[in-house]
Amino acid sequence: MSTKARPGRFRIATWNINSLRLRQELLGRVVGELAPDVICLQETKVPDELFPTGIGAAIGYPHVVYRGMKSYNGVAIFSRVALEPVAAPDWCAKADCRHIAVRVALPSGPVLLHDFYVPAGGDVADRAANPKFAHKLDFVAEATAHFTADPPRRTVLVGDLNIAPLENDVWSHKQLLDVVSHTPVETQGLNDWMGRGFVDAVRHFVPPDQKLYSWWSYRNRDWAASDRGRRLDHVWVSKDLVPALRGQTILRAARDWTQTSDHVPVAVDLEL
């Protein structure tokens, strides 16, 4: 599969950039490698008043929406085609900038696009003992309820969902069953959410017996040799868009870039 976008195709990428200001140049490098039409970011870690507003135009993405805060979280969408902001709720009654939504003005009609940064959930997989884990489960449950009331059509949902749902979305299913990101209560929650009318667009192309990761911890001397990855970053499409799916790319090479994020970009192509 070509890694370059082709005419008539709509390529959407998602990347947990782990500080937009620190990695502005790498964002340009992602654009050079993938040439997505739209790129969704998480963990921008920049408050709106300090957002680097010039970089969108500088890398060929004049349409930019963002929702950030100091130090933590933050999401942003850069686009080559016009975006219309869509109201996004506060989840779990927290104004913590984990979701932004837009309509993408494609010639064939608008596509609704959601960019999510689901709470990581802390270290202890116990709702009662760990408020961060409770927040994560509540966030996923609220999002599920949201899409129950409003089933998706012509919708793409992307982001760092911080859950690796399949056995081969982690380097060791057995060893990670008790580790936050792969516990049964989380994977069940994620599957319930996706079940509200979405399809896993990357797994549409890659069979479930094949290992697939988008994140490797910084705490590993040699991330590639140990390859203890997890697939935390996802692209879902509403069921009506499944016939339009054309391909997927996980830019594993980006994990080797100098001063890179611990997540790599994930892209999906649609014929729309």
Added chain:
DNA sequence: ATGGTCGGTATCCGA
């Protein structure tokens, strides 16, 4: 079994 490494406005917390 343990601890390992990042980024932010930071000498700790979140990942």
